[in-house]
Amino acid sequence: MPEGQIVKAISGFYYVRTPEGDVQCRARGVFKKRKWSPLVGDRVQFNYTENGEGVVTDIYSRETELIRPPIANVDQAVVVGSFREPDLSLDLLDRFLVHAEREGLEILICLTKRDLAGEEAEVDRVRAIYNPAGYPVLITSVREGIGIDVLKKELAGRLSVFAGQSGVGKSSLLNAVLPSLELATGEVSRKLGRGRHTTRQVEILELPEGGQVADTPGFSQLGFTGMEEIELSACFPEMALRAPDCKFRGCLHKNEPGCAVQQAVERGEIDRGRYRNYRQFLEEIHEQRRY
Ligand SMILES: Nc1nc2c(ncn2[C@@H]2O[C@H](COP(=O)(O)OP(=O)(O)OP(=O)(O)O)[C@@H](O)[C@H]2O)c(=O)[nH]1
Ligand SMILES: [Mg+2]
Ligand SMILES: [Zn+2]
Structure with a gap:
């Protein structure tokens, strides 16, 4: 049975990459009935039908699975945010980091449009938030050719997904990494x-x-459907590190006594903004249980 990797999905067709080239496939009806559909990144088996097309018949079990952007089997998430146009949203960055952590992905934070940012202090401020949490932060500008070579090295030899808000420059970065590519890029609306x-x-x-590497559509919202409150702090590495020292098991690090996480926040060892986002996300997860 021929097999391959789904590299693209457009209006009901899956493009399956094989050593002999890409095969345009439909999915077998049984997937639809089970409400289980193939994802880009899936390893699949397929049958050839007439005129060189095919039908996906089976999906191998997934190593990892992201819902947004929807992709299976990635090793690394490159979480992309821009300094300006659009302004850096740490809220959205932290939301995506939670999902990537939950899937156990390698993570690289990539901050684009350095040419539009201000003083070095602005860059340092972001590093000071994420480096102590354990994340590498790569600064780039396609205008000034900053960080592109490092990015190339980070992408080598594995499947990475670019994820981030619309307009932050994901496709532009990929065009810089792969000059033959010519992916479409779009102006950011100044007004909005x-x-x-x-x-x-x-x-x-x-x-x-x-x-x-996977290019993906930008998103501007990301929730936590299907997640439990108790799972959340494990997705903040700097909290996960301290949680074993909390007095109570199952501590949610809200206002429990003897909470090592809150103590670390008080001492300035955990960034207050990150902790605030943690509390916000916790609240959202709590709220969604009630409906
Ligand atoms: N000044 C500056 N502009 C950039 C840089 N990188 C990208 N841009 C511009 O930002 C705009 C959006 O870039 P895209 O690459 O289309 O952004 P995207 O993240 O792929 O957006 P979506 O596909 O909508 O999710 C374009 O006008 C780019 O020219 C940069 O390093 N500096
Ligand atoms: Mg794009
Ligand atoms: Zn605690």
């Missing part, structure tokens, strides 16, 4: 300060040095 959702689908691209 938002991107225009230029990229419409998840697509896996091959890197010349080996490895693959």
Whole structure:
């Protein structure tokens, strides 16, 4: 049975990459009945039908699975935010980090449009939030060619997904990494300060040095459906590190006595903004249980 990797999905068709080229496939009806549908990144088996097309018949079990952007089997998440146009949203960044942590992905934070940012102090401020949490922060600018070579090295040899708000420059970065690519990019609306959702689908691209990278559509909202309150702090590495020292098991690090996480926040060892976002997300998860 031929097999391959789904690299793109457009209006009911799945493009399955094989050593002999990409095969345009439909999914077998049984997937629809089970409400289980193939994802970009899935390893699948398929049958050839007439005129070189195919039908996906089986999906191998997934190593990892992200809902937004929807993609399976990625090793690394490159979480992209821009300094300006649109302004950096730490809220959205933290939301995505939670999902990436939950799937156990390698994570690289990539901050784009350095050319539009101010003094170095502005850059340092963001590093000071995320480095202590254990995240590498890469600063880039496609205008000034900053950080592109480092990014190339980070992408080599694995499947990475670019994720972030519309307009932060995901496709532009990939064009800089792969000059032959020519992905469409879109102006950010000055009036709204938002991107225009230029990229419409998840697509896996091959890197010349080996490895693959997925460009994805930007998003501006991300919730925590299906998550439990107790799971959340494990998705904040700097909290997960301290949680074993909390007095009570199952501590949610809200206002329990003897909470090592709250103590670390008080001492300035955990960033207050990150902790505030944790509390906000916790609240959202709590609220969604009531409906
Ligand atoms: N000044 C500056 N502008 C940039 C940089 N990178 C990208 N841009 C601009 O930002 C705009 C949006 O870039 P895109 O690459 O389309 O952004 P995206 O993240 O792919 O957006 P979606 O596909 O909508 O999710 C374009 O006008 C780019 O030219 C940069 O480093 N500096
Ligand atoms: Mg794009
Ligand atoms: Zn605690």
